[in-house]
Amino acid sequence: MHISEGVLSGPVLAAGAAIAVAGTGIGLKKIDYDHIVHVAILASAFFVASLIHVPIGPASSHLILNGIVGLLLGFAAFPAILTALLLQSILFQYGGLTALGANAVIMAAPAVLGHYLFLPLLGKSSKFTFVGGFLAGFFSILVSSLLLGAALWFTDQNFFKTSLLIITWNIPIMIIEGIVTGFCVAFLLKVYPEIIPVNKK
């Protein structure tokens, strides 16, 4: 999910870039050189996971999974998602330079927020784990689409109907991301619990 170039107004682009710089700065500070390879390769996995297409009735949609990246990496998800977006724009031309900041905020801010909100739910019981994962996945896409809608609305209030359309359009994706994230987190806790920071406490 991202905004194309040439749509947003100057102030919105500037705000996006400023928040992205701040978030990335905090994220980078939290990564030490012992973990940076881990963050980098998880960013590659996030990039590849976005190539997975799941069917929704007759159509299909690709997974986003920013919720999982948030759960696994916390604040480090910010630079990781920014990296993946930059690589996407270079390798696939899914964007240019000016909207990169805004797009990074749209994808990464909910991921980081989800980390702090839903990580405590994981690992308590299998039900809690699935619900926590579901909420993290659902919440990430919900907040991403709200942020996207807000960015459009701040650009021009005439975008209101378009924003509503985008948010409605994303509801099935929220549910699917929730289900996939729920199962995925349950799976990770079973086969490789070290990857989820909850067990480190």
Place this chain on the structure above:
Amino acid sequence: MIEEKFISGTSFIHSLDPKIRILSASVLSIAAALCDRLDLAVVYFSMSIFLSLLAQLKFSDVMKRLKPLFWFLLMIWIILPITFEGNILYQYSFIKITSPGILLCSKITLKSITILLIFTALIATMTIASLGTGLHRLRIPDKMVFLLLMSYRYIAVIEKEYTRLLRAAKFRGFVARTNLHSYKTFAYLAGMLFVRASLRAQRVHQAMLCRGFNQKFHSLDVYPPNRLNSIFLLGMVVTSLSLIILELIWI
């Protein structure tokens, strides 16, 4: 999966220093993104075409790259003219096509193609390693450059893991459908991808430490000093600034 079609070339743009190209692309893209007049958007658009010609980009490859953008543009041309308020150009029962909607669509179309062409001509024509060098010399934090280079390096590896996992699932008779079983399978597949990525990261990190990794990457790219670099950058900055000033006094 990944084709970097534009990196090998012998054009003038390819010979420019990465740092200069990143700076010029940023300045010109920002100026184009800030533009709010249709006539000036046409000027920026012509500049991006000029840069693409200068970089000798192949037309068919550029079109292929812009395909996702064209789908997006098609969507906004359907949605915006009927959802925007304003002067009505054409009305058919409850569907009203407004002139501000059409104007905005034209501006977005021109600006988005312009910014992507600038990006393709100036940034996509260098290797990721050169981009890393350029960003490093522009004082982007080392860790950020490291993340970029490292995750680029492992995308192809992780992608191979993904096709392997998918092939294994298909051998066992998996067909993706809209049901819980399919979503569960994809979730486990994605989960396995993260597990493999994490395990590989540990091995890579250990291997790097064994080879004496001291938190620094060294670039082997050499870009000899060339006066054309500064002339190009100056040209881009002056043009962008004068277009911005022109738009400011025009109002």
